Amino acid sequence: AQTVTQSQPEMSVQEAETVTLSCTYDTSESDYYLFWYKQPPSRQMILVIRQEAYKQQNATENRFSVNFQKAAKSFSLKISDSQLGDAAMYFCAYRTRLGTSYGKLTFGQGTILTVHP
Amino acid sequence: KAGVTQTPRYLIKTRGQQVTLSCSPISGHRSVSWYQQTPGQGLQFLFEYFSETQRNKGNFPGRFSGRQFSNSRSEMNVSTLELGDSALYLCASSFGTLTDTQYFGPGTRLTVL
Numbered sequence: 001a002q003t004v005t006q007s008q009p010e011m012s013v014q015e016a017e018t019v020t021l022s023c024t025y026d027t028s029e030s031d032y033y034l035f036w037y038k039q040p041p042s043r044q045m046i047l048v049i050r051q052e053a054y055k056q057q058n059a060t061e062n063r064f065s066v067n068f069q070k071a072a073k074s075f076s077l078k079i080s081d082s083q084l085g086d087a088a089m090y091f092c093a094y095r096t097r098l099g100t101s102y103g104k105l106t107f108g109q110g111t112i113l114t115v116h117p
Numbered sequence: 118k119a120g121v122t123q124t125p126r127y128l129i130k131t132r133g134q135q136v137t138l139s140c141s142p143i144s145g146h147r148s149v150s151w152y153q154q155t156p157g158q159g160l161q162f163l164f165e166y167f168s169e170t171q172r173n174k175g176n177f178p179g180r181f182s183g184r185q186f187s188n189s190r191s192e193m194n195v196s197t198l199e200l201g202d203s204a205l206y207l208c209a210s211s212f213g214t215l216t217d218t219q220y221f222g223p224g225t226r227l228t229v230l
Contacts, residue, residue, distance in 0.1 A: 033216075035218070037221075042223065043205060043223060043224050043226075044221065044222075044223045044224070045207060045209075045221035046221075047218060047219075047220065050218055091160065097215045097216070098215075099215060100173070101173060102148070102165050102167065102172040102173045102213070102215070103148055103149075103150035103162075103164075103165025103166075103167070103172065103173050103209075103211070103213075103219070104150065104162045104165065104173055104175070105150075105152075105160075105162065105209075105219060106162070107159060107160040108159075109159050110159065
């Protein structure tokens with residue numbers, strides 16, 4: 001079974017600075033997807049970024065980028081120019097491409113990000 | 118395009134009762150997945166429905182069930198509620214392929230007293 005581990009329960013960053021959230025995962029599969037979701041105090045889960053395992057190029061979305069290291073099974077999220085609105089719980093998630101796992105995301109435990117003005 | 122909606126947003130029930138939660142997916146999406154979020158267990162997958170059929174299920178007791186209607190709206194039912202069922206229940210919708218992305222609703226906060 002796949003597992004996702006986020007080793008940082010809490011992180012903090014100053015506004016306008018850069019912060020990196022860590023995520024490692026365990027799988028025997030070669031084809032899968034990785035995601036970062038953000039859950040602000042409203043509890044609405046919002047997709048931040050998605051990475052296909054077969055793509056070597058790291059995904060980027062504006063101020064958000066990932067460092068995907070497939071061999072090391074590592075998938076970190078870098079937030080540049082942090083804003084107060086970035087404060088939230090961040091979840092790393094894994095999804096296989098196997099048909100036996102339709103609709104299933106496996107989540108890490110989450111990292112609470114605090115942004116200081 | 119409207120997002121995923123869930124009703125009700127908050128529920129308070131007592132032990133032994135049953136509850137039904139509803140999820141309306143994004144227009145065009147045919148897959149609905151349900152997750153339970155608790156402080157202790159985190160986010161756990163309950164089940165997924167596609168075209169009115171359950172395609173996948175997580176490791177939850179039979180008290181947790183669901184269904185999907187022809188318009189892709191889904192309901193989740195929990196019977197004989199226990200205190201440990203208190204949680205945020207999230208649903209997510211997608212087109213239902215193995216390559217697309219899930220989009221989440223705002224959740225239903227269930228409290229069991």
